[in-house]
Amino acid sequence: MAVFTPVSLDDLSGWITQFSLGKALAVKGISSGIENSNFFITTESGEYVLTLFEKLSFEQLPFYLELMRHLAQRNVLVPAPIPNRSGSIINALNGKPASIVTKLEGAYQPKPEPVHCAEVGAMLAKMHLAAQDFGIRQPNLRGLPWWRETAPVVLPYLDAGTQQMLRAEMQFQEDFAASEIYPQLPNGPVHADLFRDNAMFVGTRLTGFFDFYFAGCDTWLFDLAVTVNDWCIDLATGALDVARVQAMLDAYHAVRPFGAAEQQAWSAMLRAAALRFWLSRLYDFYLPRAAEMLTPHDPTHFERILRLRVNGAVPPLPGPN
Numbered sequence: 442m443a444v445f446t447p448v449s450l451d452d453l454s455g456w457i458t459q460f461s462l463g464k465a466l467a468v469k470g471i472s473s474g475i476e477n478s479n480f481f482i483t484t485e486s487g488e489y490v491l492t493l494f495e496k497l498s499f500e501q502l503p504f505y506l507e508l509m510r511h512l513a514q515r516n517v518l519v520p521a522p523i524p525n526r527s528g529s530i531i532n533a534l535n536g537k538p539a540s541i542v543t544k545l546e547g548a549y550q551p552k553p554e555p556v557h558c559a560e561v562g563a564m565l566a567k568m569h570l571a572a573q574d575f576g577i578r579q580p581n582l583r584g585l586p587w588w589r590e591t592a593p594v595v596l597p598y599l600d601a602g603t604q605q606m607l608r609a610e611m612q613f614q615e616d617f618a619a620s621e622i623y624p625q626l627p628n629g630p631v632h633a634d635l636f637r638d639n640a641m642f643v644g645t646r647l648t649g650f651f652d653f654y655f656a657g658c659d660t661w662l663f664d665l666a667v668t669v670n671d672w673c674i675d676l677a678t679g680a681l682d683v684a685r686v687q688a689m690l691d692a693y694h695a696v697r698p699f700g701a702a703e704q705q706a707w708s709a710m711l712r713a714a715a716l717r718f719w720l721s722r723l724y725d726f727y728l729p730r731a732a733e734m735l736t737p738h739d740p741t742h743f744e745r746i747l748r749l750r751v752n753g754a755v756p757p758l759p760g761p762n
C-alpha cells in the first residue's frame with residue numbers, strides 16, 4: 442500500500458554505488474507509511490531506510506533532512522541521513538527525490554507507560570535545545586495561518602453546535618496568539634507530529650524519533666502539547682493520564698526547565714495542539730485528496746480532546762527549580 446514508486450534490487454544496485462555503503466543485498470517495501478515510498482534496504486555495511494518522496498520536492502526537502510542531520514550530529518536520537526560521496530543527502534531515484542537514513546532499532550510503543558513518556562520528554566527537550574542553532578528557518582506549515590485558511594473550508598460540514606465550538610476556539614487562539622504571553626514563549630525548529638507511532642523503542646529504551654515531515658519553527662511548548670495529547674491520554678476518551686503527563690513533563694523540565702510564560706500558556710497550548718489535528722483530520726475527512734487510498738483518521742477523536750482541554754483541568758507544568 443505505501444510503496445507508490447517501486448524500487449527493485451537492480452534499480453538500487455546501480456544507484457547505491459554513489460554511496461560508501463557497499464553493494465546492495467536486499468530491498469523490501471514498508472507497508473505502513475502514508476506519504477512516501479519507504480523501504481528497508483540491506484547493503485554490505487548494514488540496514489538502512491530508503492525513502493522516495495512522493496510529494497515533497499528537491500527544494501522543500503533540505504529543511505527536514507538537514508534538520509535530521511543537524512540533530513543526529515548532536516546525539517539526538519533521530520535517523521541520520523547518509524551522504525553520497527559528494528556529500529549530497531537528497532538524490533533522484535526512479536524520478537523521485539530520495540534519501541537513505543539509518544534504521545532505528547525496535548518498534549513503536551502502542552501502549553506507553555510513564556517510563557516511555559519520561560524517555561520521550563527528556564529527548565524532546567534535548568532535541569529543542571540542539572535545534573536552536575539550526576541554520577534553515579521554515580514556519581510550522583500547519584500553524585495559525587493554516588488554521589485560518591482551513592476552518593472556513595470545513596465549517597460547512599459541521600452541525601451548528603460544532604461550528605460554534607470551532608469558531609469559539611479559533612477566536613480563543615487568535616486572542617492567545619495576540620497576547621503578551623505568546624511572544625515570550627521560546628521557539629525554534631520542532632517536530633510538530635510526535636505521536637506514539639513516530640518513535641521507536643526497544644523495551645523501555647527510546648531508540649529515536651522519526652517522520653520529521655511536519656517539522657517547522659514553532660513554540661517548544663506547542664511541540665510538547667502535541668506530544669502530551671497523544672502519548673499521555675486514554676485513547677478511547679482523550680482524557681489525560683496524570684501519571685504519564687507528570688512523567689513526561691518532569692523529564693522534559695529536568696533537561697530544559699520551563700519558564701513562567703510557559704506555565705501560563707500551557708492550558709491554551711494543549712487546546713492549540715488539539716485544534717491543529719482536529720482541523721487537519723476534518724479537512725482530510727471531508728475533502729480527501731484525489732485518488733486518496735487511505736481511510737482518513739477520525740476527526741472526532743480530536744474534537745473530544747479539545748472539549749476536554751477547554752472544560753477540564755490540566756496538570757500544571759513543573760515550577761522553577
Ligand SMILES: Nc1ncnc2c1ncn2[C@@H]1O[C@H](COP(=O)(O)OP(=O)(O)O)[C@@H](O)[C@H]1O
Nearest residue numbers: 471473474475476477490520543544545651652
Ligand atoms: N529510520 C527508520 N528506522 C526504522 N523504521 C523506520 C524509519 N523510518 C521509517 N520507518 C518505518 O517505516 C514506516 C513508515 O514511515 P513513515 O515516516 O511513517 O512514512 P510516511 O512518511 O510515508 O507516513 C514507519 O512506521 C516505520 O515502521
Ligand SMILES: N[C@@H](CCOP(=O)(O)O)C(=O)O
Nearest residue numbers: 475476634636652718722738
Ligand atoms: N499524526 C497525524 C497524522 C500525520 O500523518 P503521519 O502518518 O505522516 O504522521 C494524525 O494523527 O492526525
